[in-house]
Amino acid sequence: MTFAQTPMGRTGGMAARIGRLAGHVPVATVYVVGILLIAWPFMQALTGALGPDPVRTLEQKLGLSALQVLVVMLALTPLRRFAWINLLRFRRALGLTALMIVSAHLAVWLFLDVRDPARIWNDILRRPWITVGMAAFLMMLPLAATSSGAAIRRLGAAAWRRLHMLTYVLVPLAAVHFVMVRKGWQIEPLIYLAFIVLLLTLRLEQLLPRRRNKKRSRP
Numbered sequence: 543m544t545f546a547q548t549p550m551g552r553t554g555g556m557a558a559r560i561g562r563l564a565g566h567v568p569v570a571t572v573y574v575v576g577i578l579l580i581a582w583p584f585m586q587a588l589t590g591a592l593g594p595d596p597v598r599t600l601e602q603k604l605g606l607s608a609l610q611v612l613v614v615m616l617a618l619t620p621l622r623r624f625a626w627i628n629l630l631r632f633r634r635a636l637g638l639t640a641l642m643i644v645s646a647h648l649a650v651w652l653f654l655d656v657r658d659p660a661r662i663w664n665d666i667l668r669r670p671w672i673t674v675g676m677a678a679f680l681m682m683l684p685l686a687a688t689s690s691g692a693a694i695r696r697l698g699a700a701a702w703r704r705l706h707m708l709t710y711v712l713v714p715l716a717a718v719h720f721v722m723v724r725k726g727w728q729i730e731p732l733i734y735l736a737f738i739v740l741l742l743t744l745r746l747e748q749l750l751p752r753r754r755n756k757k758r759s760r761p
């Protein structure tokens with residue numbers, strides 16, 4: 543039996559095929575999908591397809607899309623490690639697309655929902671689920687600002703990696719925001735939160751041996 547005929551070989555062959563196929567997909571596709579994820583619910587709102595409370599439904603659809611893009615971004619490392627499918631070249635575009643969608647989510651809240659500056663501050667400070675969402679949004683900004691190759695060179699790889707550990711805080715915070723929005727421990731947001739914790743644990747597990755090896759190799 544050759545390696546390609548073993549279960550592992552078959553999985554590896556399929557992973558390589560998926561990797562090769564994805565190699566033909568331009569990274570810009572991610573941004574196009576992001577724009578569609580924003581434009582489509584706006585179109586639905588304009589054509590009356592979002593029901594009796596279109597602003598709220600629009601807010602919810604954009605929030606959910608943003609969270610889903612963040613989940614896909616987090617899944618890339620475990621996907622490479624456990625399924626040998628390497629889609630890491632889409633990571634930066636996914637992060638920036640998530641920020642783009644969250645900005646639209648925030649803009650709907652600011653300009654179509656609340657609209658009153660005094661209430662905006664009051665909500666950010668006094669409503670914990672808004673505070674948590676805002677914190678997650680603000681954490682995305684330094685990550686987006688330092689996502690280019692030039693920024694990595696300017697900061698240095700170690701400082702850049704430390705800063706980007708913010709991902710480990712902001713994505714669970716976004717999921718906690720979802721849990722808090724849907725009051726009463728609903729199952730859907732809890733599944734997102736659990737899945738995100740699982741993905742982050744898989745990534746952390748990958749980081750820890752590196753640390754242990756570093757310690758061991760110290761004189």
Ligand code: HEM
Nearest residue numbers: 601602605606608609644648651675676678679716720723
């Ligand atoms: C990383 C940042 C964020 C993510 C991923 C996110 C995600 C979500 C999700 C998944 C929902 C629930 C959708 C549903 O019920 O199906 C939601 C709802 C909402 N979020 Fe966010 N959010 C973020 C930041 C923010 C910020 C910064 C604000 C405002 C300051 C905000 C305001 C809201 C509002 C008003 C709702 C709708 C609540 C309702 O159902 O009445 N979010 N968000």
